[in-house]
Structures are given as structure tokens and as C-alpha cells.
Amino acid sequence: MLDTMEDLSTKEKIILAGSEIIVKEGLRKFTAKNIGNKVGITDAAIYKHFTSLDEIIVEIINRYISRCSQSVDRALAMNLSTEETLKQVMREHIKVLEETKGAVPILCFEFSRSGNKKFFDILHGFVENYKEKLSNIIEKGKKEGIVREDIDPQETAMLFVGLIQAKVFAYIMENREGPIIKNPESLISELFYGIMKR
Amino acid sequence: MLDTMEDLSTKEKIILAGSEIIVKEGLRKFTAKNIGNKVGITDAAIYKHFTSLDEIIVEIINRYISRCSQSVDRALAMNLSTEETLKQVMREHIKVLEETKGAVPILCFEFSRSGNKKFFDILHGFVENYKEKLSNIIEKGKKEGIVREDIDPQETAMLFVGLIQAKVFAYIMENREGPIIKNPESLISELFYGIMKR
DNA sequence: ATTTTAAGTTAATATTTGCTAACTGTAAAG
DNA sequence: CTTTACAGTTAGCAAATATTAACTTAAAAT
Numbered sequence: 001m002l003d004t005m006e007d008l009s010t011k012e013k014i015i016l017a018g019s020e021i022i023v024k025e026g027l028r029k030f031t032a033k034n035i036g037n038k039v040g041i042t043d044a045a046i047y048k049h050f051t052s053l054d055e056i057i058v059e060i061i062n063r064y065i066s067r068c069s070q071s072v073d074r075a076l077a078m079n080l081s082t083e084e085t086l087k088q089v090m091r092e093h094i095k096v097l098e099e100t101k102g103a104v105p106i107l108c109f110e111f112s113r114s115g116n117k118k119f120f121d122i123l124h125g126f127v128e129n130y131k132e133k134l135s136n137i138i139e140k141g142k143k144e145g146i147v148r149e150d151i152d153p154q155e156t157a158m159l160f161v162g163l164i165q166a167k168v169f170a171y172i173m174e175n176r177e178g179p180i181i182k183n184p185e186s187l188i189s190e191l192f193y194g195i196m197k198r
Numbered sequence: 199m200l201d202t203m204e205d206l207s208t209k210e211k212i213i214l215a216g217s218e219i220i221v222k223e224g225l226r227k228f229t230a231k232n233i234g235n236k237v238g239i240t241d242a243a244i245y246k247h248f249t250s251l252d253e254i255i256v257e258i259i260n261r262y263i264s265r266c267s268q269s270v271d272r273a274l275a276m277n278l279s280t281e282e283t284l285k286q287v288m289r290e291h292i293k294v295l296e297e298t299k300g301a302v303p304i305l306c307f308e309f310s311r312s313g314n315k316k317f318f319d320i321l322h323g324f325v326e327n328y329k330e331k332l333s334n335i336i337e338k339g340k341k342e343g344i345v346r347e348d349i350d351p352q353e354t355a356m357l358f359v360g361l362i363q364a365k366v367f368a369y370i371m372e373n374r375e376g377p378i379i380k381n382p383e384s385l386i387s388e389l390f391y392g393i394m395k396r
Numbered sequence: 397a398t399t400t401t402a403a404g405t406t407a408a409t410a411t412t413t414g415c416t417a418a419c420t421g422t423a424a425a426g
Numbered sequence: 427c428t429t430t431a432c433a434g435t436t437a438g439c440a441a442a443t444a445t446t447a448a449c450t451t452a453a454a455a456t
Binding site: 229230231241242245249250251 | 412413414415416417
Binding site: 172 | 224307308312313364367370
């Protein structure tokens with residue numbers, strides 16, 4: 001069993017173990033037996049918590065999506081400056097990414113190929129929705145005159161999503177341990193350097 | 199059956215179909231049945247050409263590796279200027295990449311996680327060897343004074359490999375058709391702009 | 397004290413997968 | 427003309443996988 005998840009409920013352990021398998025071993029190893037082994041229960045016990053293995057994946061994706069979406073709404077509700085709002089959103093997104101161990105960007109990659117329409121549609125819908133929310137904030141920044149005029153909000157929103165994807169790939173290819181993004185604040189400020197008016 | 203491979207031998211068709219499945223559908227779908235379907239034969243017929251499915255993967259990787267290595271040797275034998283030698287190597291590499299439909303970078307990604315030592319070792323050995331060959335050329339360029347002094351040959355060689363990897367990811371994520379690298383010459387010259395003395 | 401429920405077990409199911417064996421047709425070699 | 431080799435077929439096996447069923451047990455609810 002994993003030592004990092006002693007006091008979690010079994011359901012949480014399953015989600016965590018599943019995420020880790022997806023990231024570190026690939027979808028091919030995402031089997032009931034492997035997940036059970038990692039959690040410390042039998043394969044059959046998993047079905048006391050989920051009706052199918054697909055449901056685990058849906059849960060992993062949905063948590064990521066809802067947490068990211070919520071963090072945008074929360075950041076907006078905080079009534080910060082546009083710049084701080086954007087930064088807050090990015091900070092939160094990176095936090096969710098770390099907590100889910102990078103599983104969702106990997107799933108994006110896997111399902112963009114596998115032709116599994118069910119998962120692809122969920123992920124695609126999320127990316128579209130999230131892009132819209134982010135680009136609205138960037139658009140507002142442009143109106144306020146703090147974001148460069150020649151920035152395309154949609155493009156820049158996608159750049160952020162793409163950047164996260166790239167970071168996860170790098171993390172995996174370099175076989176690293178620990179956080180995916182070592183220094184979130186510096187990544188965020190680098191990104192901002194390119195879009196803010198000076 | 200695929201229309202693009204009418205006149206090839208069955209063995210070639212299997213390799214091509216296998217590569218395409220790896221790239222477009224993932225390793226999970228790399229099964230005898232799926233490959234057979236794509237080629238237009240039964241799963242059992244595949245074993246008339248390969249002793250195992252693993253052997254197909256080994257063949258895909260080895261072809262990529264040997265063609266890349268050979269192209270370096272060929273480029274060196276052409277007695278071109280250092281700059282032209284490097285460019286020639288990159289051109290050839292991109293050609294091999296296109297012909298193998300980007301399967302090997304994807305396999306690198308998959309096996310860097312799956313823990314399959316057999317494949318990982320082959321790929322790792324290749325990358326190390328290839329990096330060495332490339333960096334020797336870059337080193338020569340430095341001695342000739344045409345490459346910037348502050349360039350680390352090893353780092354720059356890896357940059358090229360990483361760039362190829364990134365291009366394949368982008369190709370897949372954007373669900374594109376056709377060539378992975380649309381304009382090889384401009385990619386090569388962009389890369390060179392950063393390393394050559396001016 | 398008893399019943400109910402939650403969460404685990406083992407055992408069994410159907411399906412899929414990798415691979416082998418036995419057979420068939422065709423085309424080249426002798 | 428016969429033989430042999432090749433490249434395909436179908437049938438089938440053993441292992442793995444997703445899932446279900448039947449049972450156990452301990453704790454919570456009544």
C-alpha cells in the first residue's frame with residue numbers, strides 16, 4: 001500500500017492510486033487488480049465503491065474539471081485586480097494539477113488518440129469552457145488597458161493550457177519525482193511578462 | 199485495409215499498421231486482432247511474419263534507430279561543411295520520423311513510464327548514442343568557430359531530440375493529418391539561428 | 397440485543413488477448 | 427507432374443481482465 005495515503009477513505013485511495021498508475025505506468029496498467037494491489041484490497045472490492053473502472057476515470061476527470069472551474073469562480077468572487085485574478089486562477093490550477101499528480105493532462109493525451117468518444121467529449125467540453133472563462137478575464141484586462149493590444153485572448157488562454165500539458169510531459173519524460181512545476185510563481189510571472197503592457 | 203499501402207509486402211504492411219495504431223490509438227489497442235484488421239488478414243497470420251507482438255515493436259524501433267544512425271554516418275561521409283552536415287542529419291531524421299508516422303517518440307513516452315525495461319533500454323541506448331554523434335558535430339563546429347562559444351553541445355543535441363518529441367505531441371494533440379513537421383527547412387533554420395555565430 | 401449496512405473476501409463468469417496447431421490453397425522449384 | 431514452401435485460414439488453449447454473486451465480518455442504527 002502507498003504510505004502517502006494512510007488516513008484517506010478507500011474511495012479516495014482508489015482515485016489516488018488510479019491517478020498514479022495512469023501517470024507512472026500508463027492506461028494499459030490501469031486494471032482492477034493493479035489498483036487494488038496499490039490500495040491494499042482485492043480487485044473485487046473496488047466495485048463496492050465504483051460501478052466500473054470507467055467510472056474511476058470519470059471521477060478523476062470530473063474532480064479536476066470542477067475544481068478548476070470553481071477556482072475561477074472563486075478567484076472572480078475575490079474582487080481582485082484583473083492581473084491578480086488571472087494569477088490566482090493559475091496558482092489554483094497548478095495546485096489541482098499537483099494534487100491529481102498530472103493524471104488529467106495525460107488522459108487528455110491518451111483519449112485524444114484512443115477514439116473513446118465518451119471521455120474525449122468530457123475533456124473537450126472542459127477545455128472549451130475553461131478557455132472561455134480565462135479568455136474573458138484576459139479580454140477584461142485588455143479593456144482596462146493592462147494587457148497588450150495585440151494579444152488574442154483565446155490564443156493566450158490555450159497557451160496556458162498547452163503550457164501545463166508541456167510541463168507534465170517534461171515531468172514524465174525526465175522521470176522526475178516530486179512536484180510537476182517546481183516554481184509556480186516564476187512560471188506565472190514568466191507567462192505574464194509576455195502578455196502585460198509595460 | 200489501408201489504401202496507402204497497396205503494393206507493400208505483408209510484413210511491411212504490419213509494421214505500418216502497427217505504427218499507425220500506436221500513434222493514433224495507443225499501445226492498449228496494439229493487439230494482433232487490430233493490426234490484422236487494418237492489414238486485412240487474421241490475427242494468426244501475423245505470426246507467420248513475426249514470432250511475437252513485441253517483435254513488431256522491436257522492429258519499428260530498430261528501423262528508426264538504424265536509419266537515424268545511418269543518416270548521420272552518410273551525412274558525415276558526404277564531406278559537407280559542418281553546418282551542412284548538421285542540417286543534413288536533421289533533414290534525414292525528420293524524413294524517418296514522417297515515414298514511421300511518429301511512432302517512436304510515442305513509444306519513448308509510453309515506455310519511459312511502463313517500466314518495460316527491455317524497450318526502455320533500447321530506446322535509452324539510442325538516445326545516448328545519437329546525442330553523442332550529434333554533439334560531436336556541434337563540438338567540431340565550435341572548434342571551427344562557426345558555432346557560438348557558449349553552446350553546450352550535449353545540451354543542444356538533446357534540444358533537437360526534445361524538439362522532435364514536442365512536435366509529435368503537438369501533432370497528436372491537435373489531431374492533425376498529413377506531415378508532422380509541415381516545413382522542415384524553416385524548423386531547421388530556426389534552430390540554427392540560435393546556435394550559429396553571427 | 398438485534399438488525400442492517402458497509403466493506404471486505406473468495407469463487408465464478410464471459411470476454412479478450414497472445415499465441416499455437418492443424419489444415420488449405422497457390423505458386424515456384426525440382 | 428509432383429513436391430515443397432509460403433501465406434493464409436479456422437479452431438482452440440491458457441492467461442488476463444472486467445464484472446458479478448455469494449459469503450463473512452465488524453461496526454452503526456434501531
